[in-house]
Amino acid sequence: MGQDWTQLERALFDPAGHPGRVAVAEAVRELMRAVATTTAATDDELGEVAGRLRQITAGIVAGDRCVRYPLPTGPFSGRVLGSGDPVFGMFNPVAGPLVVTIEPDGTAAGVLTPSPLFEGPGGAVHGGYTAFLVDAVMGTLLRALGISALTGTLSVRYLALTPLARPLHLSAWVESTDGRKVTAAARITVDGRPTVTATGLFIAAAGPAQG
Numbered sequence: 001m002g003q004d005w006t007q008l009e010r011a012l013f014d015p016a017g018h019p020g021r022v023a024v025a026e027a028v029r030e031l032m033r034a035v036a037t038t039t040a041a042t043d044d045e046l047g048e049v050a051g052r053l054r055q056i057t058a059g060i061v062a063g064d065r066c067v068r069y070p071l072p073t074g075p076f077s078g079r080v081l082g083s084g085d086p087v088f089g090m091f092n093p094v095a096g097p098l099v100v101t102i103e104p105d106g107t108a109a110g111v112l113t114p115s116p117l118f119e120g121p122g123g124a125v126h127g128g129y130t131a132f133l134v135d136a137v138m139g140t141l142l143r144a145l146g147i148s149a150l151t152g153t154l155s156v157r158y159l160a161l162t163p164l165a166r167p168l169h170l171s172a173w174v175e176s177t178d179g180r181k182v183t184a185a186a187r188i189t190v191d192g193r194p195t196v197t198a199t200g201l202f203i204a205a206a207g208p209a210q211g
């Protein structure tokens with residue numbers, strides 16, 4: 001924990017200032033989607049691609065140290081711009097990235113069209129992935145409200161299969177606060193129909209903010 005980030009790590013929180021990192025993350029995102037879903041390339045061709053990819057990776061890995069991206073704490077409203085995190089992070093190929101806005105009324109609203117990489121049963125979105133999304137939107141809302149908290153208990157109710165390749169509309173709000181315990185709620189809606197609802201019991205840090 002602690003906030004002993006290096007200058008580089010602080011500078012990396014500004015995605016607009018690092019178009020190369022944003023571009024390479026987007027290119028790798030497209031690559032992952034292609035690798036997982038291709039029907040065009042043969043197994044031999046993909047084996048050759050693997051060799052070329054390893055060379056590229058060797059070219060951008062300078063050492064064994066991973067950069068750490070700070071998670072800021074608000075108060076904040078507006079569009080959330082993430083850097084390295086797996087949900088909003090514009091530098092992270094795993095991130096959607098999810099576009100979330102913190103509204104002036106203290107709620108969060110977001111939209112994301114899930115990648116086929118997160119396919120679950122029935123050609124729908126994997127339930128673990130939708131749980132990940134609602135947890136992240138609630139956790140981010142709390143951070144934007146100035147509360148540095150960890151998820152203590154996450155409860156997810158799956159109302160219907162969440163379809164792939166359709167925009168998922170996420171919303172989150174705070175239900176109640178009881179000392180360090182903050183209860184937040186979230187919902188995923190597709191084409192106006194709720195498919196997932198969730199409640200998160202978050203425990204606020206007893207001491208200084210956790211980055």
Ligand SMILES: CCCCCCCCCCCCCCCC(=O)SCCNC(=O)CCNC(=O)[C@H](O)C(C)(C)COP(=O)(O)OP(=O)(O)OC[C@H]1O[C@@H](n2cnc3c(N)ncnc32)[C@H](O)[C@@H]1OP(=O)(O)O
Pocket residue numbers: 071072073074075076080081082085088135136138139140143144149150151152153179180181201203206
């Ligand atoms: C500027 C803004 C832009 C933001 C731009 C950021 C972009 C990017 C944002 C990404 C946002 C990602 C959001 C992901 C959110 C995670 O993924 S968080 C990771 C998953 N969670 C964890 O790993 C938590 C692991 N657990 C722990 O660390 C500790 O158990 C906890 C939860 C901190 C609690 O420990 P503790 O502080 O010692 O708590 P303790 O004093 O024992 O208990 C305090 C109270 O809480 C209750 N409690 C404790 N644990 C629990 C529990 N698990 N469940 C229910 N109640 C509990 C106790 O019963 C107690 O209640 P009371 O007796 O007071 O009534």
